[in-house]
Amino acid sequence: MTSEPVILSRTQAGVRTLTLNRPDKLNAANDALLLTLTGELEAAGRDPEVRVVVITGAGRGFCAGQDLGDVSGRDMTFTEHLNHTYNPLIRTIRGLDKPVITAVNGVAAGAGASLALSGDIRLWAGSASLIEVFSNIALVPDSGSTWFLPRLVGYHRAFELMALAEKVGPQDALRLGLCEHVYPDESFREEVQQYAERLAARPLHALGLTKRALNAALNSTLDQALDLEAELQQLAGDHWEHEEGVTAFGARRAPDFRREG
Known part of the structure; x- marks a missing residue:
């Protein structure tokens, strides 16, 4: 029996949509998902048919962060794990010479929050939320959060969000500058596609x-x-x-x- 791919890829009107596809785990990231997503982004960068890349999640979640079960008992340090998976992914997104939209369709937690913030444009669904959950398990925000978040909301608000692990909803995200637009859940994917096609028509x-x-x-x-x-x-x-x-x-x-x- 063939297992479902961890990343779904679709191209329409110059827009390459990459969908995190572990919906039963709210798209919590394992190595396969992270490495495959990085590879798909690199491929999109090389493909002349692709003008805009959209990253989104299947099901109810965008990305619930690291799948802790995937790293439990592994003989790898935190530093080695980040340098092998998350850091190359974030560098690829920021270095891609094409616009990247992060379409946040549900919860974006931990490293998933970092991924949500990494896009050139951030579009949210009405049910989306972001939480810097690291302090709940006594860890430091990673995967770019300490770089992205204070540049968006300032040092003090970023520290508070990280220290208290406060959940941010769509309206606060708009107010704080964590996203550019919020769309209703029922039309979210169509709105994202329309926005991406507008961007794809630009130089x-x-x-x-x-x-x-x-x-x-x-x-x-x-x-x-x-x-x-x-x-x-x-x-x-x-x-x-x-x-x-x-x-x-x-x-x-x-x-x-x-x-x-």
């Missing part, structure tokens, strides 16, 4: 450069950001997308950024 090369600039600016001085902007602007200006955008503007028509050259 892919320019958005990849924009993502690179923003990532760098988070850890750079103003002078460094200005220098990188100038460098990347030249790369954008030399690309056919720029010519198409200018031509379309002059012709008073919508630009076609999906054509090649």
